[in-house]
Amino acid sequence: MTLLHITSAFDGGNIIVHDAKDPSNIRLAIRPDNNSDFFQWFYYRVTGAKGQPLKMVLENAKDAAFTGGWENYRACASYDRETWFRVETTSYVNGQLIIEHTPEIDSVYYAYFAPYPMDRHADVVAEAALQEGVSLRVLGQTVQGQDLDCLSVGTGEKTIWIIARQHPGETMAEWWMEGFLSRILDTEDDVAMALREKATFHIVPNMCPDGGRNGNLRTNETGANLNREWGVATIQSAPEVYHTIKAMDEAKPDLCLDVHGDESLPYNFIAGAEGIPGYTQKQADNLAAFLSAYETGSPEFQTKHGYPVTAPGKANLTxxxxxxxxxxxxxxxxxxxxxxxxxxxxxxxxxxxxxRSADLGAAVLDAMMAVVEEL
Ligand SMILES: [Zn+2]
Known part of the structure; x- marks a missing residue:
């Protein structure tokens, strides 16, 4: 008889196994991010459970970073790590998250969202760098010594920066990047070719490779939340942001898009910079035009649901x-x-x-096309 076994000792893995003796009452917990109290990302493999109904209890779900994320949430599962389907998940009973599933084969993975492995990142970056007109440079190294990859393409006057996965557990952001990259690099796509003439793109597909490899939701190796480090990052605490700002200072953005995932809201939406001091009419007009064109270009994008707009002057500039x-x-x-x-x-x-993330990434080109002349 094969014994049931659970592991997360692989790229992006995260789970603590308290007790896996009884398949109908497996006791698990999510490990906090490095040097941080944040946690929500989980990713683990179960072996030796073919045909057995599993009930997996994530005991510390009530203390996760965004408990609203568990409401109406269903966990992702995969046999081949390519196709990720959803499984029955009872949210937040007594503060626990309960995943129930009967695996059809001997090996099955469960995750918060379809993981985006470092190997896939390396493949996508290498494939992009092979294309004509594309250059790859390393902006710097992370705390663990991983390279911070930046792809550049286009010859136009306008400068467009796109970054993703500042929050490493928001893997949909790098799936989105794959869709964006495949379209902007498509030499038979008229919109892509026009944009490459009007703008120069700088693309950082994964801002937090250390956090991704560690299986973190929100922080890098030192415990820094990269999206609270802008303007304050040091090379020690948040080299990812420090190096990106240095590169931006040399190629100042006319448009900057930062790609994320939201734990709670079941919609695609954009938050702007309305709360900054000195927010201009031009910034407001360009935002409105971009939103309207994205909504027209993708049936998955909408503008009705999102974060409340920050009051003037109250923006968090980090x-x-x-x-x-x-x-x-x-x-x-x-x-x-x-x-x-x-x-x-x-x-x-x-x-x-x-x-669906990749399709939304491809569709963003139409929104960029709508505003590029006005940037
Ligand atoms: Zn985020």
Whole structure:
């Protein structure tokens, strides 16, 4: 008889096993991010449970970073780590998250969202760097010594920066990047070719590779939340942001898009920089035009649901969007995608997914095209 076994000792893994003797009452906990109290990301493998109904209790779910993230949430599962489907998840009973599933084969993975492995990042970056007109440079090294990859493409006057995964557990952001990259590098796409003539793109597909590899939700190796480090990062605490700002100072953004996932809201939406001191009419007009064009270009994007708009002058300038809008007087935005699903067009089998994230990433070109001349 094969013994049931659970591990997270791999790239992006995160789980603490308290007791896995009884398949109908497996006791687990999510490990906090490095040097941090944040946690929510989980990713683990179960072996030796083929045909057995599993009841997996994540005991510390009530203390997770965003407990609203568990409401109407269903965990992701995969046999082949390519197709991630949703499984029955009882949210927040007595502060616990309970995942119930009967694996059909001997090896099954469970995760908060479809993971985005470092190997895949390396493959995508290498493939992009092979394309004509694309250059790759390393902005610097992370605390663990990983390279911070930046791809550049285009020859135009306008400068567009796109960064993703400042919060490493928001893997949909790098799935989005794959869709964006495949379209901007498509030499048969008229919009892509026009944009490459009008703008120069600088693309950082993964801002926090250490956190991604560690299985963190929100922080880098030192425990820094990168999206609270803009303008204050040191090379020791948050080299990822420190090096990116240095590169931006040399190629100042006319547009900066920072791609994220939101634990709670079941929608795709954008937050702007309305709260910065000196927010201009031009910034407001460009934001409105961008939002309207994104909504037209993708049925998955909407503008009705999102974060409340920050009052004038009250913006937190340590966040990428506010910092870049303020420092470079540009159109800066934060894109948020759901961990759960898009409530406007729910998909019972997959929820919000890598494929849907990639489609949304491809569609952003139409929104950029609508504003590029005005930046
Ligand atoms: Zn985020």
């Amino acid at each position: 966040m990428c969007t506010n910092y870049t809008a303020h420092a470079y007087d540009c159109l800066a935005m934060t894109l948020e995608m759901p961990f759960k699903d898009n409530a406007n067009s729910p998909n019972a089998e997959f929820g919000w997914s890598p494929d």
